[in-house]
Amino acid sequence: MSGSTGPINWDPMIVGFIAGFVSRVLALRSGRSHQPGYPSSYVIQIAIGVIAAMIGSSVIVSLIGKQFTAATFLTLAATQFFNVRNNERQTLEQEENLILVGRGAGFIEGIAITYEARNFLCMLVALATSLVTQWNLLFGMIGGVIFLIIGEFFMSGPKVGDLIDVEPADVRFEKGTLLYVGPVMMMEVGLADSRQRFLEEGLGVILKAKNFRGESVLWNIAQRQAISHQAASTVGVQKDVGYPEQTPLCRMAMPQGTGQAGLAIIPVERDMDNLIKAIKNTPVLESGKWSKMRNTKNRKDVSHG
Amino acid sequence: MADAPMPSMFAIITTDKNTVLYGGMAPVFYAPNDIERDRVAMWLCRITNAIVHDLHNGTVILTVSK
Numbered sequence: 001m002s003g004s005t006g007p008i009n010w011d012p013m014i015v016g017f018i019a020g021f022v023s024r025v026l027a028l029r030s031g032r033s034h035q036p037g038y039p040s041s042y043v044i045q046i047a048i049g050v051i052a053a054m055i056g057s058s059v060i061v062s063l064i065g066k067q068f069t070a071a072t073f074l075t076l077a078a079t080q081f082f083n084v085r086n087n088e089r090q091t092l093e094q095e096e097n098l099i100l101v102g103r104g105a106g107f108i109e110g111i112a113i114t115y116e117a118r119n120f121l122c123m124l125v126a127l128a129t130s131l132v133t134q135w136n137l138l139f140g141m142i143g144g145v146i147f148l149i150i151g152e153f154f155m156s157g158p159k160v161g162d163l164i165d166v167e168p169a170d171v172r173f174e175k176g177t178l179l180y181v182g183p184v185m186m187m188e189v190g191l192a193d194s195r196q197r198f199l200e201e202g203l204g205v206i207l208k209a210k211n212f213r214g215e216s217v218l219w220n221i222a223q224r225q226a227i228s229h230q231a232a233s234t235v236g237v238q239k240d241v242g243y244p245e246q247t248p249l250c251r252m253a254m255p256q257g258t259g260q261a262g263l264a265i266i267p268v269e270r271d272m273d274n275l276i277k278a279i280k281n282t283p284v285l286e287s288g289k290w291s292k293m294r295n296t297k298n299r300k301d302v303s304h305g
Numbered sequence: 306m307a308d309a310p311m312p313s314m315f316a317i318i319t320t321d322k323n324t325v326l327y328g329g330m331a332p333v334f335y336a337p338n339d340i341e342r343d344r345v346a347m348w349l350c351r352i353t354n355a356i357v358h359d360l361h362n363g364t365v366i367l368t369v370s371k
Contacts, residue, residue, distance in 0.1 A: 191347055191357045243351075244354055245350075
């Protein structure tokens, strides 16, 4: 193509690409969502990250080289990344029937959105870094690090532990068959065999909201399913097909409506500290971010009904 | 695993025939005593992936979550 004048300055592209790629690789710590888990998932995500970083970093260079066709094509390529979320969601939904304690639709949506957003963030970091590098190489490098930090800060959402206190509680049965964790009624267990297993091997925790945000988070069922999944995937759950009543449940203290939740689980690894840590590390879901609510039942100064 | 399970009744096992009028959508199993009732309930629940609920009147029901 004609129109390019003089030698191309490759620095913005190289520095921008590195910054964008590092931003994507930093996000690959699987930790909270147990996704990605296998080398094959890593390969896919790194490959997409490379493409995203390249798109982001080459826009400025092609614009300066007056290659407007190339720049237009790059924006076109960027729109392809909208499909990434659908692919991720489909994979996780397929998996949902294969795991004993499901993630729940809310958690899956959260992972998929984060995955998509990560790629766009990678593109943005690459774009911004290459823009600064075009002006000055040294400032570009410093800017890249700053953009990385801003991106990381921007993408790390709150965790359940920030909003909710988790305390150990006793597991017991009232009226013969009703499973209680502390003051919270969980469910009705009809089989004597299962009741015995809950009493002998079960662990129970109580989730109490620290503030108004925590209250609204707890009332969200998708959030509680995510908490159960995280608990089960950390300490394990002694359950198989044919034992549905031994599924870990996270339920609100219902007739009382005090805004506390209980969780009962029959763990493989009987470790209360690990269980509490897992629950506190669960990400707060986007669907759980309702407006904050003040439970008037727990307040002395306001009458409730 | 749905977020909100939708249980449907699958079977009824009772020691007291007076508590169950007709089976309707679910078969009714009669057991002479509580031990036999719990044994049948356990078998059915493990086979069919159902959840056992005690109605505290001599009857237990099995539900399957869709």
